[in-house]
Amino acid sequence: MKSTLLVATVAALTTTGPAYAYIDPGTGTLVVQSLIGGVAATMTMAGVYYSKLKAGCNGLLGRKSDAVESEAEK
Helix, strand or coil: HHHHHHHHHHHHHCCCCCCCCCHHHHHHHHHHHHHHHHHHHHHHHHHHHHHHHHHHHHHCCCCCCCCHHHHHHH
8 A cells, every 4th residue: 555655656746747837027026025024033033032041041040131120220
């Protein structure tokens, strides 16, 4: 059963035919926009998790975080 499925999958992936496809300029813009959005989302997530990690490490070491220090000064 597994060998039949494997042979069918390999045959389907290795045989190709003409695509008759057209990629318009809007598709390229969509790809670039998606990449920029992905980079922005990744940077935002990294910043959020970095601040949480930093606050957690400061809590383990007994230090006050920047937010607590700034509120204490007011």
